[in-house]
Amino acid sequence: MNQTIPAQNISAHSDQHCCNCNLHSLCMAVSLDMTELSKLDDIVDRSKPLSKGQTLSAQGDKFQSVYAIKTGSVKTYTTSCSGEEQITGFYFPGDLIGLNGIDTGICPDSIKILETTTVCQVQFEQLDMLSVELPKLRRQLLKTMSKEICNEQHMLQLLAKKNADERIATFLIRLSNRFKVRGFSESRFRLSMSRHEIGNYLGLTVETVSRVLTRLQKNGLITVENKEIEILDSKALLKLSNGKED
Template structure:
């Protein structure tokens, strides 16, 4: 562990309100903190998890962002999630004790590694931690269902609107600006996640900008009329409270 990481603990993490310590008291947080490993940073395109590797740990994102995706034998891939600080990565390996997806850094990022066998032992003694793990797993299942519904029943415009508003909410939850942020993923990644071509993503962003909804320069995006975008989602019969 580097000197800069030696002071990092669950107790002083800015994102503990989104992570496993959320439901824990001080003593319980101390117990969790003893098993957490603070690893060196990963850099853009580094793999945190590779597919078909054994489940050994869960990972809490501390800084930066990641994408998870599955890939078939022909090399075709589908992005299944983007991860930001406070998110837990690795639940896909629970059933078979092996990961079915792979997770790659979108930028320089840091994670807190939680050895799974040690987490199981601690969770048996701490019902609040066990319940929090169940909530995280339930939330991931719900997110997967919402993504399936989005891809199956929504048009291109509503998919991208949903994506931008959900990003806004996630950044706001983490104490960042809800209206001005950098997109860590490429337009190709966005298109893959939403089942759209990169040309469609670029065309829609240009249209949203011409209509005064957003301002976009490269990866920098500013939401100018969030209320109007939310109303458009409502008109598409998308419940924005569920985002």
């Protein structure tokens, strides 16, 4: 198990189409009209649901496709030469991932499924060709990569400057915002990743993650019940996430 998904798992057809996908406004399809949408639709392959622990693509694989998350969630991570894993991101419905393989033609990270997940797969070459015809799609691809760079710059700041409490607070607020944009509850959500994975992502040990979550709960900022998080005082949490008195 935990093997890369064979191509056959990605079926060429499905009754679902971009034009009636409710992730329209989040995905690369933003602002495309019906004609344009159907052109995009032609090059999208939709998969059967993937289950927890499966690897969608692995570090070192030839870069060929990008993926849009339809339902569920995934993590991306790199494995260093000393074998250590570093989680580089968690992704949710509407997110487009895999574009970081363009530079070398080799996937620089692995994508692993965190919970039952469906994705749309697109051959990058086809997407690039279509982007010549569709300026809005071309712009959207650049925007997606630009946003990814900005997100990572925020993570650099978090890792270089913030203490454990601020990191966790920032993590929870970012999740909350991302869920809100997707139409999910911003105040109550389920963590699809383990404490260990949160710690790995945030540069903390599992123990510290546990302690901070407990502390935030004691201080009345959140409620933690296993994987279920409720944000009780988002204002205080935001203030904490921004750090040191100002």
